[in-house]
Amino acid sequence: MKLTKWISATVASALVAASFSLTTVVNAQETRTIADETIYDLLVDRYFNATAENDYNADPKDNTQFAGGDFRGLIDKFSLITDLGYSIVSIGSIFKTEKYDGSMVTSYDEIEPHFGTAKELEAVIDTYSQSNVKVMIDFPLTNVSENHEWAQDPAKAEWLASSSEGKVQWDLQNEEVQQALLDAVVEFASAYKFGGVRLTNLDNADTEFLNEIIAAIKAVNENLYVITNEESDANFDANYSSETTEAFRNVYKNVDQDSSNLLTNIEAYAKGEQTPTQLMLDNLLTDRFTLTNEAYPPTRTRLGIVATLLLPGVPVTQYGTELVMNGEAGPEAHQLYNFKTDEEMTDFIGDVQTLRSQSETLRNGEFKLLKNEDGYLAFERFSEEERWIVVINNTGKTTRIDISEEEIGTGKELLALLDSDTIRVNKDGNYPIILDREIVEIFQVKDEKGINKGYLAALAVVYILFISFVIAIIKRGKRLRTEQ
Known part of the structure; x- marks a missing residue:
């Protein structure tokens, strides 16, 4: 289902942005916010081993x-x-650590x-x-290894609040x-041209201190x-x-x-x-979404992914979701990435992202919400330039929703971009939208084209010529048989 090129052409022709001046495009890029982004969350150690060194x-x-x-490996498979x-691409904690997932930081x-050098990080x-x-x-504020260099410094003994299971809390x-x-x-943050920092292990850090850190990072860039x-x-x-993440897991x-x-x-x-909420089916600290599935996992993932990508918010996807990766929280959920990907799933995600x-x-x-009932979700995203309707039928039966002409506008039609x-x-x-069970569709509202008379006339000519050709072949065959 490789629709990316077709979708790109269709959308580009419909977007007023296609005719924007260069100045407008530059300004749009300057005002980009995190709501414009989509995040792919991975662990360096579990992605790809490019060198044995x-x-x-x-x-x-x-x-x-x-x-x-x-x-x-991040470069080879980018x-x-x-x-x-x-x-x-969120690559987790990359500080010196005693554990593969970066959770036992020592400096x-x-x-x-194990991950590589500073020069290789810059290359990534x-x-x-x-x-x-x-x-x-990721930058963990506390809950690091008891062998952390600060914890080993007698002069910093008062910096420790507690310790447990080989970890210390500042x-x-x-x-x-x-x-x-x-x-x-x-x-x-000053040493590398990162695009973002995720603060983890907040523990009992007060809001004022966290805001100081945020402001200091923003001062860098x-x-x-x-x-x-x-x-x-x-x-x-x-x-x-956590409530929103749990809601997504339960609904789908x-x-x-x-x-x-x-x-x-x-x-x-909206x-x-x-501020926008991170929309996800799971995260690196939870069971995999697939583990909670009670029905066919690829279908569950497809519906959930579209919801995270097209509802207002910041989509976050864990590595391997496109493979329908499974596992309980911890090492089982952090499997090695299998690059024998499900092409249909990866193409689908790529198409929606396009x-x-x-x-x-x-x-x-x-x-604008049109309907949200027992897994059936229909909503609009609209602006002065364009209008979209997204329908996710996560029910057990074919379902119909009627959207009035007053809502859509006169002289319009809904173009389904997935089928x-x-x-x-x-x-x-x-406008009657009928979807089979467990199906998602994305509609673009377009001006009605009506009947293309020129196209029909050309098609008629092609059919006439084809039929004439077939008749001529049949007559020739009969003549040859008579002569023989």
């Missing part, structure tokens, strides 16, 4: 150990992420040798930036700790995005809501699920009442 003590057969993935259409100054950033993809890294109320963390994150994977009232560019795990709370944070953002990336309206347009169907107004003044 840094594979000391690595064991790909033991999922609790380093497997060998490295920065060079086309997969760009083909999927993601504009930010805020050094890069993990440069390679991705050439395709307009930003690189985001006293985030201590002003010296706060200053040291602020200096460390600013130094790291005002275009740097700063987010977190925890709930917080600080001034992050996008908030995280099977058909006919209660979807009443799916849009809680989404509608608030109304301008809060629409989103080319349409300002699909990213930041007005939002090439066209819906026109009926005698009752409605």
Whole structure:
């Protein structure tokens, strides 16, 4: 289902942006926000092993150990992420660590040798930036290894608040700790041309301190995005809501699920009442979404992915979702990436991303809910330039929704971009959208074309010529048989 080229042409012809002046395009790029982005979340160690040079003590057969993935692997396989259409690749914590997922950090100054060198990290950033993809890294504020260089310094003994299971927790109320963390994150953000920083392990950090860190990072580069994977009232560019993530997991795990709370944070953002929420089916700390599925996983994933990509918010996808990766939270959910991808799924995600990336309206347009009931979701994204209708039928039966001509406008038609169907107004003044069970469709509202008389005439000529040719062949065959 490789529709990318066709979709690109269709959308481009419809977008007023196609005729924008160069100045307008530049200004649009300057005002880009995190709501324009889509994030692909991965672990360096579990992506691709491009060189054995840094594979000391690595064991790909033991999922609790380093497997060998490295920065060079991110470069060798970067086309997969760009083909999927993601504009930010989040590569997790890359500081020196005792564990493959970066959760046992021992230094805020050094890069993990298993992943590669500083020069190779710079090469990753440069390679991705050439395709307009930003690189985001994690910075854990606390809960690091007890062997962290600060924890080993007797002069910093008062910096420790507690320790458990081989990890230490900094006293985030201590002003010296706060200053040291602020200096460390600013130094790291200044050393590389990152596109974003995700602050993790917030623990009991107060909002004022978090805002200081955010402001300090922005001072390095005002275009740097700063987010977190925890709930917080600080001034992050996008908030995280466990309630929203859980809602997505529950709604799309099977058909006919209660979807009443799916849009809680989404509608608030659409109304301008809060910052955008990260929309995801799972994250690197949870069970895989597939593990919760009660029905056919690829279908569940397809419907859920479209919801995260086209509802107002910031889409975040965990690596391997396009492979329908499974596993419980922890090493089982952090499997090695299998590059024998499901081409139909990756093409589908790429197609939807093409629409989103080319349409300002699909990213930041007005939002209007048409229906949200037991898994059946229909909504509009619209602006002065264009209008879209997205319908996700996550129910167990074929379902119809009638949208009035008053809503759509007169002289319009709905062009279905995933199955090439066209819906026109009926005698009752409605546009009837009928979708089979577990199907998603994206409609673009277009001016009605009517009957193309020239095309029909040309088609008639072709048929006449073809029939004449067939008749001539038959007559010739009869004549040859008579002569023989």
